Amino acid sequence: MSDISYTTEEIGKLLKVSKVTVYDLIKKGDLPSFRVGKQMRVDAADLEAYKNREKASPFKLPSDFQERSQPVPAAPFASNSTGNPTIVITGQDISIDILARQMEKHIVGARPLRAYMGSLDGLIALYRGECDMVSTHLFDGETGTYNLPYISRIFIGSPFLVVNLLTRHTGFFVAKGNPLKLRGWSDLKKPGLSIVNREKGVGSRVLLDEQLRLLGMKAELLKGYGTEESNPIAVAAKVASGEADVGIGNEKSATMIDGVDFIRLIEERVDLVMLKKPENHEWIQAVVEILNDETFRAQLRAIPGYDLSKTGQIMLET
Numbered sequence: 001m002s003d004i005s006y007t008t009e010e011i012g013k014l015l016k017v018s019k020v021t022v023y024d025l026i027k028k029g030d031l032p033s034f035r036v037g038k039q040m041r042v043d044a045a046d047l048e049a050y051k052n053r054e055k056a057s058p059f060k061l062p063s064d065f066q067e068r069s070q071p072v073p074a075a076p077f078a079s080n081s082t083g084n085p086t087i088v089i090t091g092q093d094i095s096i097d098i099l100a101r102q103m104e105k106h107i108v109g110a111r112p113l114r115a116y117m118g119s120l121d122g123l124i125a126l127y128r129g130e131c132d133m134v135s136t137h138l139f140d141g142e143t144g145t146y147n148l149p150y151i152s153r154i155f156i157g158s159p160f161l162v163v164n165l166l167t168r169h170t171g172f173f174v175a176k177g178n179p180l181k182l183r184g185w186s187d188l189k190k191p192g193l194s195i196v197n198r199e200k201g202v203g204s205r206v207l208l209d210e211q212l213r214l215l216g217m218k219a220e221l222l223k224g225y226g227t228e229e230s231n232p233i234a235v236a237a238k239v240a241s242g243e244a245d246v247g248i249g250n251e252k253s254a255t256m257i258d259g260v261d262f263i264r265l266i267e268e269r270v271d272l273v274m275l276k277k278p279e280n281h282e283w284i285q286a287v288v289e290i291l292n293d294e295t296f297r298a299q300l301r302a303i304p305g306y307d308l309s310k311t312g313q314i315m316l317e318t
Contacts, residue, residue, distance in 0.1 A: 004044035005034075011042055015051075023127060023154070025050070087283060090115045090122035091135025092202070092231065093270065095166055095306070098299050099290065107286045118202030123154050126273060132280070133287070134273045135165060137203035139266070141210035146269040148316055155318075159276040162315040163288055164269065166300060167307040170204065171265035173239045173247040173254055178261050180245055185211045185265065188246075194224040196235050196244035203268070204232065204248045236260045252305035267307075271315055288312065 006014065008022045011031070015022070023040075025031040032046045087103065087110055089096055100112040115122075115131055122134035140149040151162060174182050180190065188195070188211070198205040212219055219225045224244050229235045232249030233256055239247045240259035254262035272291075274284050290296050291312035300306050 005041040006044065006047060008040050008042075011047065014047070023124070086111045086113060087133060088113045088115055088131040089133045089135070090117050090125060090131050092116050092118070093135065094303065095270070095300055096135050098296070099165070099287075102290045102293070102296050103283075103287065106290055107283050110283060118199065118205070120150070120206060121201040123150060123273065126275065127154055132274065135270060136273055137170075137268050137270045139203070139207045139210050139268070141214050147271045147273075151271075151273055151316070155275070159318050161274050161276055161284060161288075161317050162271050163274075163291060164310040164313045164315055165272050165291070166270050166311055167309065168268050168270065168305050169251040169262075169264045169266070170207065170249065170268040171251070172263040173236045173249055173257075173260050174245070174263055175239060175242065176259050176261055178263065182246055182263060185215060188212070188222060189215065189217060192223065194245045195222055196227050196229060196238040196247045197225055198232070198235065198248070199228045199230060204235075204250075207266070207268075208248050233257060250305060252303060255304055269310070269315075276318075288314075 008026075011022045022031070026033045026040060026042070031042050031050050033040050033042050035041070087107075089100055089112055091114075096114065100114060103110055103112045115125070117125065119134070119136035119138050122131065123136060123138075125131045126134045136147050136151070138147055138150045140146070143149055147162065151160065172182050174180065180187075180193070182190075187193070195208075197208065209219065212222070227238075227244070229238065229247075232247075232253035235247035235249050236253055236257040238244045240257050250268065251262050251264065254260050272287070274280065274287070276284065297308055297311060300308055300311070
């Protein structure tokens with residue numbers, strides 16, 4: 001058995017937990033690991049020893065996170081050949097593009113790069129050192145709050161800063177006139193209702209999964225749950241065309257598609273997460289200043305559906 005080892009993804013499948021939980025166990029020293037290139041591996045003997053310890057313990061393996069995230073690719077990011085700092089930012093909202101342009105103007109020599117991935121994948125990439133700043137909007141059903149339960153669990157022992165980017169409404173995309181009279185999450189139980197989903201790891205998918213869990217509803221019973229689109233506009237378009245009865249996304253995306261109405265369900269907080277390292281100090285300070293700059297806020301105000309009342313506010317700092 002000593003010659004057999006597993007990847008973090010394989011460990012997650014064997015233990016029926018997410019990769020986030022596996023990384024958490026490794027970081028706390030509960031699961032000894034070693035690195036092969038950029039990949040973490042765990043010996044079968046160490047996994048078996050961990051399982052035996054857990055069986056003897058009155059506490060169960062943490063299961064806060066379901067397996068939601070797709071595998072994060074190996075880091076494709078290299079340092080800038082000029083020696084200037086390359087700052088990799090993950091997120092899919094247009095506000096991140098606006099922020100990146102402001103960073104180019106205000107941080108001397110900085111080279112912001114965009115990585116389009118979902119919130120949970122972004123946090124895992126930050127944990128693995130594959131990016132520098134993450135935009136995240138992850139709903140936690142146990143606390144009814146956004147982001148901090150996930151961030152605090154992933155970055156145990158690592159100093160980090162969480163600052164608000166914006167707040168926006170998220171809810172149902174429905175056909176014009178809302179013919180099925182969908183008003184709340186419990187309406188997902190309506191017989192025959194069809195949905196169009198997002199890919200694993202993005203905030204709206206996590207939101208749906210948490211709401212289904214709170215409803216005690218199995219995802220496979222929701223028609224169309226396995227139908228995935230890569231952005232909220234495509235989700236809204238599917239609803240507008242009649243290919244699905246409902247989709248989940250933000251209000252801004254709904255305004256961009258004819259034939260769709262939007263049902264507000266939750267106020268979603270979008271935060272930025274940065275690890276506090278000596279080499280990051282100057283550009284992190286500059287990012288906070290940009291978020292509080294009126295020029296940047298004026299650009300965001302021009303986009304419908306954004307609430308900037310918390311923009312630039314420190315949500316958590318360790």
